[in-house]
Amino acid sequence: MHSTGQRLVLAIAATLCFGPPIMSAAESSPASDWLEHAVFYEIYPQSFLDTNGDGIGDLRGIIEKLPYLHSLGVTALWINPCFESPFRDAGYDISDFYRVAPRYGTNEDLRTLFAEARKLGLRVMLDLVAGHTSDQHPWYRESQRHERNRYTDWYIWTDSVWTWSAPNQQVVVGAAERDANYIPNFFCFQPALNYGYAQPDPKLPWQQPVDAPGPRAVREELKKIMRFWFDLGASGFRVDMAGSLVKNDPDGRATAALWHEFRAWMDREYPDRALVSEWSEPRVAIPAGFHMDFLLPFSKPGYKSLFRPTTPEATAFFDSSGRGDIRRFLDEFEPLYAATRDHGFIAIPTGNHDTVPRLGDGKDPRELDVAYAFLLTMPGVPFIYYGDEIGLRSVAGLPSKEGGFGRTGARTPMQWDASPNAGFSAASADRLYLPIDSAADRPTVAAQEGDPHSTLNTVRALIALRQAHPALQASGAFAAVVARTGEVPFVYERSSGRERILVAVNPAARPCEVRLPATVKFSEVRKLAGEAEAFQDDARGWTVKLPAVSYAVVGID
Numbered sequence: 001m002h003s004t005g006q007r008l009v010l011a012i013a014a015t016l017c018f019g020p021p022i023m024s025a026a027e028s029s030p031a032s033d034w035l036e037h038a039v040f041y042e043i044y045p046q047s048f049l050d051t052n053g054d055g056i057g058d059l060r061g062i063i064e065k066l067p068y069l070h071s072l073g074v075t076a077l078w079i080n081p082c083f084e085s086p087f088r089d090a091g092y093d094i095s096d097f098y099r100v101a102p103r104y105g106t107n108e109d110l111r112t113l114f115a116e117a118r119k120l121g122l123r124v125m126l127d128l129v130a131g132h133t134s135d136q137h138p139w140y141r142e143s144q145r146h147e148r149n150r151y152t153d154w155y156i157w158t159d160s161v162w163t164w165s166a167p168n169q170q171v172v173v174g175a176a177e178r179d180a181n182y183i184p185n186f187f188c189f190q191p192a193l194n195y196g197y198a199q200p201d202p203k204l205p206w207q208q209p210v211d212a213p214g215p216r217a218v219r220e221e222l223k224k225i226m227r228f229w230f231d232l233g234a235s236g237f238r239v240d241m242a243g244s245l246v247k248n249d250p251d252g253r254a255t256a257a258l259w260h261e262f263r264a265w266m267d268r269e270y271p272d273r274a275l276v277s278e279w280s281e282p283r284v285a286i287p288a289g290f291h292m293d294f295l296l297p298f299s300k301p302g303y304k305s306l307f308r309p310t311t312p313e314a315t316a317f318f319d320s321s322g323r324g325d326i327r328r329f330l331d332e333f334e335p336l337y338a339a340t341r342d343h344g345f346i347a348i349p350t351g352n353h354d355t356v357p358r359l360g361d362g363k364d365p366r367e368l369d370v371a372y373a374f375l376l377t378m379p380g381v382p383f384i385y386y387g388d389e390i391g392l393r394s395v396a397g398l399p400s401k402e403g404g405f406g407r408t409g410a411r412t413p414m415q416w417d418a419s420p421n422a423g424f425s426a427a428s429a430d431r432l433y434l435p436i437d438s439a440a441d442r443p444t445v446a447a448q449e450g451d452p453h454s455t456l457n458t459v460r461a462l463i464a465l466r467q468a469h470p471a472l473q474a475s476g477a478f479a480a481v482v483a484r485t486g487e488v489p490f491v492y493e494r495s496s497g498r499e500r501i502l503v504a505v506n507p508a509a510r511p512c513e514v515r516l517p518a519t520v521k522f523s524e525v526r527k528l529a530g531e532a533e534a535f536q537d538d539a540r541g542w543t544v545k546l547p548a549v550s551y552a553v554v555g556i557d
Contacts, residue, residue: 030272031236031291034075034123035345036474039376039463040383041074044353045082045104046090046433047413048386050425055432057413057424059105063113068445070120072389072456073463077117078238078276080353081127082110086136086189089403090353090411092127092240093134093190097225107232114233123235125274130222131241132185132192135175140191144176153214154221155191156183156247159206167201169247180206185241187403193218195245198254210246210254219258223265236274242290243279256288263289276347282336286344292381293340294347295333297355302332303348307359307371317490318363318371320549322508326483326490337379337478345474348375349383356410360391360443360455366549368455370507373530373551376462377494377503379478387414389459390443401434412437417446465529465553470496481520482544488512489546493520500556504534506546516542522556529553 049061059082069077081091084099091101100107117124133140142151157180158166164173164181171181172188185192195218196210208214226237246254259275266273276292279285280300285293297304305328309316317324336346350359350371360368368391375382386392394409401408412434416423422436422444429435436442448454466472471494481502482491489506491514500522506512518541525535534552536543546552 031274034235034272035274035291035381037467038076038123038381038474039074039466040076040078040125040347040381041069041072042078042080042349042352042383042385044080044386044411047411047424049414049416049423050427050433053426054103055425055427056103057433058103059100059109059113063109063116066113066116066120066122070122071460073460073467074384075121076123076125076235078125078383079127081129086134087402088134088189089187090401092129092403093132093136093187094129095134095136095138097133098228111232114235118233124233125236125238125276126229126234127240128222128226128237129240130193131195131245132190135189135191143191144178144182146178150217153208153212154194154218156194157181157206158183159204163206166204167248183247185244192247193245195219195247195258196254197247198249200248207248210258219261223262226262226266227269230270230273234273236276236291238276238278239290240278242277242285243281252284252288256284259285259289282344282346283339286340290344292345292347294349294383295336296349296352300332302329305329306374307351308355308357318367318374318507320367320507320509322488322510323486324507325486327485330480330483334480341379341477342475346380347383348378348380349385350375350388351385351410352383353385353411354407355385356394356407358392358394358410359385359388360393363391365391365453365455365458367507369458370505370549370551372455372459372462373503373553374490374505376459376466377472377501377553379474379476379494381474382466384459389456390415390445390448391455392443393437393439395435395437398434408434415442415444417444462529469499469501469528469555471499471501481516482514487514489514489544491516491544501528501553502535502556503551503553504544504546505551507549509548511545511547513543513545515540516544524557526555526557527552528555 046057048057049065050057051060082100082104083094084096084101085091085094100110114124139151139154142149143155161174161179161181169183172184173181182191184190194214196212196215197207200207200209249255274291277285277290279293280296282293295303301310304310307316307318315321315323317326395412396409398408404411413424413436448456476494476496479493481493488508489504489512491504494501530552531550534544534546535554
C-alpha cells in the first residue's frame with residue numbers, strides 16, 4: 001500500500017496535470033469491487049459461434065456458450081462492436097449506435113445476453129466507438145449538407161473544399177455536398193466526431209473550442225448512448241481511441257477534463273459500471289477517470305517484448321530460446337504500476353483483434369502454460385482474447401476482410417470441435433466469415449476438455465488459483481525478486497495482508513537455477529501450482545531450480 005505521503009504526492013500530481021484527483025481504486029466506486037476479481041474474455045462476435053447458418057457469429061452464439069465461459073472461470077466479457085454498420089472496418093464504423101447489427105441479432109438478444117450472463121456471475125462490457133462514425137451514419141449525412149442543421153457542427157469540417165491539409169491531421173477531400181472537407185479518425189470513411197480543439201488555431205477558424213455548441217452536443221449524445229446500453233444491462237464500456245477525442249491537446253488537459261466529466265456522471269448515476277480505455281498510457285488514462293487502461297503493443301514496446309519481438313533481431317521473453325530480456329518489460333511496467341497502484345488497474349491482455357501474431361503462434365502447450373502462469377498471476381486485470389485459451393493460431397496469407405488487412409489472420413473463427421468448420425458454423429466453408437485453420441493439428445475446445453494437462457485446463461486451474469488468493473488479484477502488491485537482464489528465471493512476489501506468494505517462470509528450453517536475495521525472508525513454502533520442488537532451502541538460504549519451460553507458484557510463510 002502507498003503511505004499517506006505517497007498518496008498525497010500522487011493526488012497533487014493528478015491535480016496539477018489533470019484537474020481534481022480521482023479517488024483510490026479501493027474507494028472510488030462499486031465498479032472497483034468487481035474489477036478487483038475480474039478476468040475478462042474478449043469476443044470478436046463475428047468469429048465466435050454462428051447459430052443461424054449464415055457463416056457469421058452472432059449474439060445467440062455467445063449466449064449458447066455462456067456455460068463454457070463460466071466453466072473457464074472468466075468473470076466478464078468484452079464484446080467488440082455489435083452495432084449496425086456497413087462493416088468496412090469490422091463494426092468500428094457505426095451507422096446506428098442504438099441498434100444491434102441484424103447479422104448479430106436484435107437489441108432483445110443483447111438484453112438476453114446481459115441477463116443470462118449475470119445469472120452465471122458474468123458481466124458484459126461493450127465497445128464504445130466514441131471518436132467517429134461511419135460516413136453512412138444519419139448524423140454525418142445531415143452534417144455534410146449545404147444547409148445548416150442540427151448536425152452541421154457534429155463533425156470536424158474545414159472552411160473550404162480547397163483546404164486540402166490540416167496540421168498533423170488527415171483530410172478527406174471533396175466527399176461532401178457542403179463546401180468543406182472533413183477530418184477522419186482512421187480510415188477515410190470514418191469521419192471524426194467533433195469534441196473540439198484544446199488549442200484552436202486562430203488562423204483556422206473552423207477549429208472549434210471544446211465548449212462550442214457542436215462539441216457539447218456530441219458529448220451529451222455520447223452520454224445518451226451510454227445510458228441507453230447501461231439501462232439495457234451493459235456493465236461498462238471499453239472506449240476505442242480514448243485519448244484522441246479532443247484534437248490539438250498536447251498536454252492532455254482537455255481530454256482529461258472530458259473523461260472527468262463522464263466519470264463523475266457515471267459515479268453519480270451508474271456507480272457499478274466500468275470505464276476502460278484503449279489509451280495504453282495508464283499514468284494519463286487512470287488519473288483522467290478511467291478505471292483501467294490496457295498495455296498495447298502499438299505504443300508499449302515493453303509489453304510487446306513479452307510475446308511479440310519488437311524488431312526482427314529481438315527475441316520475446318516468452319520464447320524457448322531463452323534469449324529474451326524481462327527487463328524490457330519491467331523497466332516499462334514498474335513505473336506505470338507505481339504511479340497508478342491504488343488508483344486504477346492496468347490490463348495485460350493475451351492479445352486482441354488488432355494484434356498479430358496470436359499468443360499461440362509458434363508455441364507448444366508447455367510454452368503456453370508458462371505464459372499463462374505469468375499473465376494470470378500479475379497485478380491488474382487479465383484479458384484473454386477468444387481462442388487464446390486453447391492456443392488458437394493465426395491463419396497466414398488471408399486477404400483483408402472488413403478492414404482487417406494484416407490483422408485478419410488473428411480474427412478467424414473459434415474452433416470448438418472436430419465437426420465441419422470446427423463447430424463454428426453449419427454454413428458451407430465458402431460462406432464462412434473467415435476460413436478455419438486447415439491444419440490437421442488445429443486446437444479445439446473438445447479435444448482439450450478431457451485432457452487435464454491441456455492449455456485449456458491449465459488456464460482454468462490458474463484462473464481458479466487467482467480467484468482463491470487475494471494476493472494474486474488485481475490490487476495485490478507486486479515486487480520483482482529476481483529479474484536479471486537477459487537471464488532466466490523471472491521471480492516475483494505478490495502479497496495482500498499477511499498472504500505472500502512467489503511466482504517463478506522459466507520460458508527457456510533449458511533448466512535454470514538462481515539463489516533468492518537474502519532480503520526475501522520466509523521459512524516455509526506451500527505448492528500452489530507448477531513444479532512442486534522448485535523452491536529449496538539450505539544453510540545459505542533459498543534457491544529456485546526450474547526445469548526447462550516450467551513455472552512454480554508457491555505460498556510462503
